[in-house]
Amino acid sequence: AQSVTQLGSHVSVSEGALVLLRCNYSSSVPPYLFWYVQYPNQGLQLLLKYTSAATLVKGINGFEAEFKKSETSFHLTKPSAHMSDAAEYFCAVSDSGNQFYFGTGTSLTVIP
Amino acid sequence: SAVISQKPSRDICQRGTSLTIQCQVDSQVTMMFWYRQQPGQSLTLIATANQGSEATYESGFVIDKFPISRPNLTFSTLTVSNMSPEDSSIYLCSGGTSGVLGELFFGEGSRLTVL
Numbered sequence: 001a002q003s004v005t006q007l008g009s010h011v012s013v014s015e016g017a018l019v020l021l022r023c024n025y026s027s028s029v030p031p032y033l034f035w036y037v038q039y040p041n042q043g044l045q046l047l048l049k050y051t052s053a054a055t056l057v058k059g060i061n062g063f064e065a066e067f068k069k070s071e072t073s074f075h076l077t078k079p080s081a082h083m084s085d086a087a088e089y090f091c092a093v094s095d096s097g098n099q100f101y102f103g104t105g106t107s108l109t110v111i112p
Numbered sequence: 113s114a115v116i117s118q119k120p121s122r123d124i125c126q127r128g129t130s131l132t133i134q135c136q137v138d139s140q141v142t143m144m145f146w147y148r149q150q151p152g153q154s155l156t157l158i159a160t161a162n163q164g165s166e167a168t169y170e171s172g173f174v175i176d177k178f179p180i181s182r183p184n185l186t187f188s189t190l191t192v193s194n195m196s197p198e199d200s201s202i203y204l205c206s207g208g209t210s211g212v213l214g215e216l217f218f219g220e221g222s223r224l225t226v227l
Contacts, residue, residue: 034215043116043204043218044155090154092216100145100216104154 002027002093006103014111019063019078021106023091026072033074034092034100035065044090050074061085086110114139118205118219125195125226132191133222135205140185141217146178147204149221155204161188195226 007022025031032051036044048059055067061084065076074091091103115138125131135144144161159167159180167180182188192199202223208216 036218041220041223043118043220044206044216045218046215049215100157102155 002031002095002099002101004091004093004101004103006089006091006106008106009104010107010109012109012111013081015083016080019076019081019085019108021076021089021091021108023065023074023076023103024072025074025091025093027093027095029095032094033065033067034094035059035063035074035076036090036092036102037061038088038090038105040087047076047089081108081110083110083112114141114207114217116205116207116217116219118203118222120222121220122223123225125224127196127226129195130191130193131195131224132189133203133205135188135190135207135219137186137207137217141207142185142209143216144182144188144205144207145216146180146188146190147206149202149204151201158190158203161190192224195224197226200224200226 003026005024034049035047037047038044047063048057050057050067058064063078065074067074089106092100094100117136119134146158147155149155157170158173159169161167161180161182163182177193179191202221204221205219206216
């Protein structure tokens with residue numbers, strides 16, 4: 001079975017500071033991993049995905065994530081937070097691309 | 113990519129009534145799913161919408177309460193039946209393609225409030 005754990009339901013950073021959102025996964029097979037962002041009153045938008053190619057994945061809006069098999073992690077980072085990054089972020093795992101399992105989400109607050 | 117449109121975007125309903133949410137995808141997708149997102153919580157998969165056949169429901173969700181149709185590859189409906197305040201939630205339609213390049217695309221959701 002697949003699952004993801006997001007550590008920290010709320011993260012606050014100052015504008016311009018590093019953003020780090022944590023995600024650990026559990027999977028019995030090589031996983032596909034995703035980060036989605038949800039802005040208020042909107043659906044989910046794909047930020048980036050890992051599908052067994054490069055372990056460092058670059059996404060939209062300056063975000064990137066690194067797949068670390070030894071740590072079963074897929075943490076999301078951005079070097080410099082912007083006010084527009086305030087949103088809910090969800091990590092998701094899929095086994096074959098047919099079933100997706102979402103984490104509980106991390107709410108990011110950016111302090112001016 | 114795929115653009116997914118849902119309607120209604122929001123509605124306020126009375127207890128005991130039913131509401132049908134429509135989901136339209138602008139391109140053919142192999143998979144369509146319905147999720148529920150309760151306030152401040154993550155997404156819970158309700159069911160997989162199967163084209164031309166009965167949906168596949170997750171544990172805790174039943175067809176009588178959440179009947180789903182998918183008559184073709186690009187359209188699906190979810191009905192929330194005999195609503196109660198506990199059904200107040202955001203209902204999200206998603207679609208995508210399976211396999212190594214698979215990813216899910218989401219509609220903007222239907223925010224349902226039951227009084």
